[in-house]
Amino acid sequence: MTSRWYPDAYVFALGVVVLVAIAAMLHGASPLAVSIAFGNGFWSLAPFTLQMAYVAIGGFVVATSLPAAKLMRRVARQPSSGRSAIVWVGLISIGLSLVNWGLSLIFSGLLVRELARRSDIRLDYRAAGAAAYLGLGCGFTLGLSSSAAQLQANAASIPASLMSITGVIGFSQTIFTWQNGLTIAVVAAVSAAVCYLTAPCPGNLRTASDLGIDLSTIEPAIAKDRHPADRLADSPLLTLLVVALGAGWIVDRFASGNPIQHLSGLETYNFVFLLFGILLHWRPSNLAQAFAKAVPSVSGVLLQFPFYAGIAAILTVPRNAAGHTLSDSIASLFIGASSGPVSFSVVVGVYSAFLGLFIPSAGGKWIIEAPYVATAANALGAHLGWTVMIYNITETLPNFVNPFWMLPLLGILGLRAKDLVGYTAAQFVVHFPIALVLGAVLMTTFN
Template identity: 60%
Template sequence: MSFDSKPVANAPALHEQGDENPPVLERIALRVTAWCEKWYPDAFVFVSLTVLAVALGALAAGASPRIVAVSFGNGFWSLIPFTMQMAMVAITGYVIASSPPIARLVTRAARVPASGRSAVAYVAFLSVLTSLLHWAISLVFAGLLVRELARRTDLRMDYRAAGAAAYLGIGATWAMGLSSSAAQLQANPASIPPSLLPITGVIPFSETLFLWQSLTIALALVVTSTLIAWWTAPGPTRAKTATELGIVLDTIDDALPPRERPGEWLEYSPALILVLVALGGGWLVNEFASKNWLVAISGLNTYNLIFLMLGMLLHWRPKRFLRAVSKAVPVTAGVLIQFPLYGAIASMLTSAKSATGASLTHYLSTLFVSIASTDTFALVMGVYSAVLGFFVPSGGGKWVIEAPYVMQAANALHVHLGWAVQIYNAAEALPNLINPFWMLPLLGILGLKARDLVGFTFAQFVCGTLLVLTMLWALAPTLVYHAPVMP
């Protein structure tokens, strides 16, 4: 499946043709985005700088250079199972969303909206809703839907606003759903780094994603994101269609190349797919029959196997399935190279101790306790996670960095540990709305630049931040602290 969208030469720039005076929020967002595109380094640079900062902090806390180096090495590979699991989340989402049946579903879904503004709100609603199930499916599905809507000659839809709406799932709700890496990690004892387990224990989904407080925030974000998309979508006179922006919406060629030699016949036959799905399905049936469904679905291996088997079925032929996997692999590059560094950072935070037995985590958690109380912890941690998320766009992986000291502080202040995870989840996603890092797969599908979207996502960022921080603070007193539960 090809997503090439080629801009036409001399395509009109953003805000030309009577759009010289965009709203104040949009102008600010465009300046922020222009600065980011010019000066913002790759996320790997920020993670490497964090490694340096933590190493220096551990030395300043009294740990010897040898202990710091040993802690770095011991932690480097501690997240390998979790790294592979999160890479599979990205791959399976892309594979499913790019399958022929989903392409046909996208075509039918694109017939629903009756106006350009309703089309933008429609994309936003589907994006934030599907991201609760799987962030990668949301990103690709919504991007393909925008392209299909843009082909409708009877619909004057702003292509930039629709593209921004397609991105809302990754910036508003995904971390509150089943693919939340923080909630998944905390629910799986085998995924939790040994240095973190004594601090947090195992926290099941019932204490994170499925708290009524968490569901309330998720619902509020779905509704608010959809409404803001409607309110900020340009009307017919100001809308810029894909054609006006110089975007050529190529027809997606989904046909398999013809078989060239007899040895390829199994690659073009569904027989092996059916065998693999039958075996995987048998395991899944046993898993759900022998466990509570909430416990079963909270296992990352179960979650990934469900979507992997579904992806195989939707592509039907091994050849088509493998083509989709190969196109999905580049999306995982950041996960594969950054997550080992997160593991090393977590290890240095907790294991690089001074002669008195104090680690950097001890000093950081003490700092958190000194500036926050039980009542203000949600607000302080929410702001901190959002700010750090702008500089370290991790897709949730930086939870391993924050968890040792923020959870130790939560224990000290008797803050519900599952709610602390959800504070991180709700706040950590927000910076994605103004950071171009996670936009890249979507931009490749749409043929746009980050600056084309951020004018619209900035309004979502401002409103979402106010909503999330207020709700995190207001709902915190409704939860009761429980000590960490060991496996």
């Protein structure tokens, strides 16, 4: 049913463009002004789009390296039962997502396959696969690869129309607050409990073998007769020289100022991660192959982000000389539905989760929401940094029922979305009310 009637995320993006354009014109902006705003804003997120693509690629590259594979085998030996293995996968998925969501998705998927090869435990392959998706469902927006937090922390990434509303919001006001640390702990504990309680009993358990999944791995063959160019591609010499060159920049970067401030810069974050991936793959040929395999995972980001930027520009088109915009009108609705920062937190959480069902892109959707959400937050006296985090806490939960970001994981596991959604939907049902209450209660600690 879902596969037949649920449109592609790109179709939703186009639909939102049309709806927002019509709304702006009904609001009083001229069709020409709307068209000009869309065109002017279309490429305003180009640097940020490329940087977010590299977040995913860097995680994929690191996760598929040989050292990561060796670590994975050691990690896979730790659980003593199938049920504990499912919880183990879930916690690792969330932990890795705080560093990089691409790393979490790929490493956790491969970890499930490794655990499924063990003959001494019976692992429900579907429940373990759902646990591997926890990082994308409730983890990564609380960590370093949070696109909303990263965008707000980088002045160069913030569109001019948004900069005048929010200014720069550093990590010290978002992901590096004690409130977010507490949120991560609660999310991890709740996720682990749901994994444990929803793991099938022995009579309903389905292993990879039961599902007809082939877990064999085929190692790539290396030709014996190598040309000089091939030998150079298989030599670590160039890798070591490039890594040494980049290491000098990294040391100088972190030595000159606040390390947290530098870490909040996407250019530094991505450079460190990619350089680490280059080193882990050791040979240029290995890195090139991993990079090529990673690129398809970011096609949605590259295609859709420019349209989200165009939508944000349309939202801020003034309808008259007074400068009143569609974003201002939507902000007024948020203000009218809220009596203060606490109720505003609940409204933002519900709205962000609902919109997330249709636009499964944390960074792109924040560009759409930010102008009016931040305007309302300023008017109500709500903490802007925690408003970003309320968005982060609730926005990703619809990923549990919208399979868009599940596709790379499904490819690794050899499963279909319907095999996992039953388990992930349970996570959504439990997490959603907890997220709303947690966000609202913690908002009071900033007053």
